[in-house]
Amino acid sequence: MKRSLGEKTFSVVNAIIIVLICVVSIYPYLNQLAISFNDGIDARAGGITLFPRKFTWENYKLLFKDPALARAANVSVGRVLASTTLSLLVTYAAAYGLTRKGLPYRKAITLFLMFPGYISAGTIPHYINMKNLGLLNNFWVYVIPGLFAFYNMIVIRSYLQELPPEMEESAKIDGANDLIIMLRIIFPMTLPVVACVALWIAVGAWNDWTTTMIYFTDRDWDTLQYRMRIMIEEAANTQKSMESAMNGGEVQAQSQVTGASVQAATLVFTTVPILMLYPFLQKYFIKGINIGAVKG
Template sequence: MSLTAGKPSAGERIFDIFNVLFLTAFAVTTVYPFINVLVVSFSTPAAANVYGIKLWPKDITLEAYRSVFANEYIWIGYANTLFRTVIGTFLNVAFTVLCAYPLAKKYLPNRDLYTLIIIFTMFFSGGLIPNYLLIKELGLLNSRWSLILPGLIAPFTMIIVRNYFMSLPSEVEESAKIDGANDIRILTSIVLPVSLPIVATISLWYAVSHWNAWFDSLLYITDPEKTVLGNVLRKIVIEGSSQFQNFETARPGEGNTVTPDIIKAATIMVATIPILCVYPFIQKYFVKGIMIGSLKG
């Protein structure tokens, strides 16, 4: 789209056409693998093994999903992931806001020093082994809290929220203080209600991060009853672990069954679709929150 008034020039029209074609090709290459996995998950073994582009399942069957939902480890992974996502996101948002709000105040003593220390952690960390030893010494090994507490506050996200709070007019808070409101009352009754876009944005960030995380579960969790869905998905799709594959797969001469590849496709969809369903409800806050939080302050 031309940014100048009047009729667009030939160069601008060529740029617009190239831009549309490039973004369309990029969208297709991004969406098609997801569509292919979705189609395979609903296909019979014969249809899934046919070569070519798959945009719609020819022989629709739900056998793969019946097999996936009959696997107890899928439900165990779901329960642990839901616990991690709900509790973890709530604690993440709460502590991020509680950290960002005072740092947004210019009258906070040593504010710049505290901010510099937090920013320092974005570039330097102890590494994998020190983190593991820390979790071990804290007694959090094989505990669900080892998946939540170490990443309670993301420095980058906290800076975004801090900048958003700094963009809010200070006159409203000053008038509330004159009326006798303390900082906690101002935060909960004035600041947070007008900060819904940034709160929704960071909630989505944290929720997606928790839902997709699996590596920390691989490191800190040894009990299969506490493993998260991402780790179950990894063991089924990548490792092919027999412990996590209690499925009825296709046998010679049987047509109403599924193959391991179809099981993997259905497992991927089961693990992916729930978090995708959350995004449309937060999308209207997402762009506004991230733009204001990153550019102001």
């Protein structure tokens, strides 16, 4: 089909705008990457774009020497591993149980599990509850309350419901018991949905920082995200004094706590797992939306 001049211009303009959107989406991160590899004092002069001006490993070296950050990295990795495996186990088991043929009270149980999604007691009652359960300043507050997620269960359940029932029946005729059927036949067939839900849980756990803010006063259990948060608060203070200094105000005692370069290095460090998993994330997050669609 021949394309008119108008259509060609349209395509070109469209492509240009898309490219601009992509630049805006990725530039701040690439800029951060460049700053993280740049000498800290030099970076303060500004003007770094895509490549470091004075290349150095110093920022990352400083980062890895910080014992608080190392501990935070351990906490982050620990909570992601614990949440992903345990939450998947609880959620998968519930989904599997609810798909058993002719299960009495299936509807009542589903409603019981769904209801809290509509009305929640609120932040303070949850806080008091965690306090009563001894979960304040306790690593397990990262893991246990999130062990079951209704939506994830629905996604797994719809996938299970889509499986051909003949598989199970023929296995039964061959004399396999329920446990073997589940582990050896059903589970392997649901691996795509398991991968998808696992990634959701993992990214959610890795990126969460408000749990730390609400339930911890003990800084020993900070996650990487929360260390970032602390640095950002410091950055706001530094910015305020710099701003007033640049605008002719009084130069306040500059809190040289964390330079922008070290902050950049921390940020890049906390996003490394996301970057490493990114091809899978993109694939499975979008796939997951479609699986959830099949049956709501």
